[in-house]
Amino acid sequence: MELSRRFRGCLVIFGGVLVHLSLGTVYTFGNMTPYVTSYIREYSSPADLTYATSIWIFAMSGMGQGLSMFLGGLLCQKIGPRLTTLLGSLFMSLGVLLTYFTIKLSFAVVVITYGLMFGFGVGIAYAIPIACAMRWMPEKKGLVSGFVVAGFGGGSFIFDQIQTAFINPENKSPQHEVDGVKYFTKKDGVLDNVPYMFLVMGGCYAAMQLIGSMLVVFPPSEVFNKWLNVSCVSTQQRIKKLLWNLRQSNLVYSYTYRCSQFFFMVSEAFISMELFSLFFQTVTCTYSPVNVLNVAKSSENKALLSDEECNSDEERYTESQEGVSKDVEAKSLSVERPKDESMTLRPTQILKEKSFYILWTIFLLNGQGIIFISTLYKAYGQTFINDDVFLALVGAFAAVFNAAGRIMWGHFADKTSFKVAMMCNCAVFTMLMLTIGLTSVAGKAMFFIWVCLLFLTFSGSFSLMPTATARSFGQTHYAVNYGLLFTSQVITNPIGAILTSQLKAVIGWYGMFFMVSAFSFASLLMTMTFNVKNCQGKDI
Known part of the structure; x- marks a missing residue:
């Protein structure tokens, strides 16, 4: 019986990882930015599109995710985890497939399909596999949630390489320079493959999502757990x-x-x-x-x-x-x-909790660093590294660190507490952002190490926040409660896009690095005020 339960739990985790591998390809946008931006400049409109403005695609994706995650929790209560996961996943894949057409029209329409539709689908499907996995193994919430979201972090490891091999097989570097930033042109022979890449990606995503969704189910004992709370009471x-x-x-x-x-x-x-x-x-x-x-x-x-x-x-x-x-x-x-009401708080109840708004603010502040590094690491690297394959390789290995970081930080929270883990996370990220400017002097090796470490660090938010939500407010309404917490991304993404598009030309790369590190340090201070205890009087 115990072996069977654990085996079925492992299958659910595998299904969740498979779904999250496709959802996590949102992090391939950093690798795709030079190709998408350059294609729109050459074949679509506007012709003067910049990398700083292209960040709105990623920002709208984050906004869509923040808006729809709450909806995903509600749908799960109505139609179950399997159909909810499948519905959200396929909507995301549809957005990718439609981008084959919209990228030929204008940047604004790409923002809708590759940005908003992509993120909206991710939001619906995101929390459900995590909730299912944690219910199968409730004694290891941090580690289990870390494994599932590791798939989200690791998706770009696979697809960064596929994208670069398909679009730029000859490893050509952008040569057209505008205001110190380099773009691809028609002469490079790279951009013709960009629209077809969306068909390849959309088809792969849909196949992975179909298989993974079939494995995402709640354990049978959930019927009884509605009557008897088996958490720390x-x-x-x-x-x-x-x-x-x-x-x-x-x-x-x-x-x-x-x-x-x-x-x-x-x-x-x-x-x-x-x-x-x-x-x-x-x-x-x-x-x-x-x-x-x-x-x-x-x-x-x-x-x-x-x-x-x-x-x-x-x-x-x-x-x-x-x-x-x-x-x-x-x-x-x-x-x-x-x-012990904190174990089973409903969505309407957590809105009255101070701890919810502290977590919400921490997530919002951490989001600034996530947006900046995820979208512009390659654009920054191109200012002193003329090797597109190397930059794609950096993104791929960064994805591995992104995935490993989610497991590592989740396990660290299980061993210590959410508060200790998040404070360490924010402190390390602040130090890395303050020193990333040195990579332009040290060269490729340091750039590779620093980008990987940054991905390793910011990934912690996506395993620590689900853990904190489940421990603070209970698992019964986890999907909806985490959806409410994720609404912080509706605010943080446009803020990040506005700051980047408006300030980068004024304060430059180094000014942006210091600004992002300031947000992370503010998150560290906010974490110090988080004071939720478990039934034994210890930090959760």
Whole structure:
């Protein structure tokens, strides 16, 4: 049973990784920027398009993702994780395929198809595989979410190489220079392949998404988990939550109906007969915390509790059976709602939490560095490196570090806490941004190392934020809650695009580096104010 559950959980993680590999190709925009911008300058409009202005494609993608992620959570509740993931993924692929036509028309239409449509589809599908994976392995939220979003970070490792090999197989460098920035022209013989690249990418994405979506499902025990919260709550609190849910439902009016509904729960969730005994005791008010503890610690249900929780609960309920029974009988069905509400907060409830707005602001500030590095690392590298294949290779290896970073930071948060991990993340990113200007002096080797380290660092936001959301507000409404948190990207993307397009010509590359590092340092200060604790009084 345990082996089968873990195997099925691994399949869900694999499906999530496969979907995220395609969704994560949003990071190939940094590699595609010279090709797309140069093509529009030569064959479409406007003819004076710059790299700084092209960042609006990536910005609109981020805005679309921020707007639709909340919708993805709502759709998942209505049509399930599999169809929701498939719907969002295929909408994203459709945007890529349509760009074959729109890139021949104008930059504005490309912003809609390769930007907004791409991001809107990513947003719908993004959180669902993460939520499914964490429910299959709730004891390793950080590591599991890190593995899934590693696919998102690793997508560009594969497709950066495919794009460059297809568009520029002869490794030609851009020669036309305008205001110190180089662009490809018709004479280079590179740009003719650009539209067809979108057909190749769109077809590959759709195939990967179809396979991956079929594996994304919630575990069967989710039916029972609606009644019994198995997160870090004491045994007595878990039973109180079960009783409170029963009391709030129609089941309380009919004992026969209650039993019939529970049999349905058993068939759906494969709950053991010992838990049926527990249910029978709870609805007839004959249970005691000692009996509950014995059932919870049984061989078949011990997975619901960690050893530490079992031991602490056993010490907590060392009172005599007689005293506990009398206390329970006196309270009858008058059960108060569990105090640990942070474990199951609804979307409307998290909007009243200070911690939500702190996380939202941290995500917004970190987004500035993510946008800048993701889109312009290659454009900056071209100012002193005349090797297009090398720059594509940098992007590919940066994608590996992007993927590995999500696992690393998620695991680090499991070992320490979200607060410690995020503070370290922001501090390292700030230092790297302050020193990236030295790469133009040191040359290729340092540029390669610094870009990889920057991707390794900023990737942490995409594993730490899901972990913080699940730990702070619970897993029940995770997809919708994380969608609300991700709305910060609706703001951070246009801010980043405006700042880059308006200020780069004024303050130059080095001024942009210092500005982005300032945002990261502000995020570090904001993280220091985050003070959510778990049931043991420790930082989440």
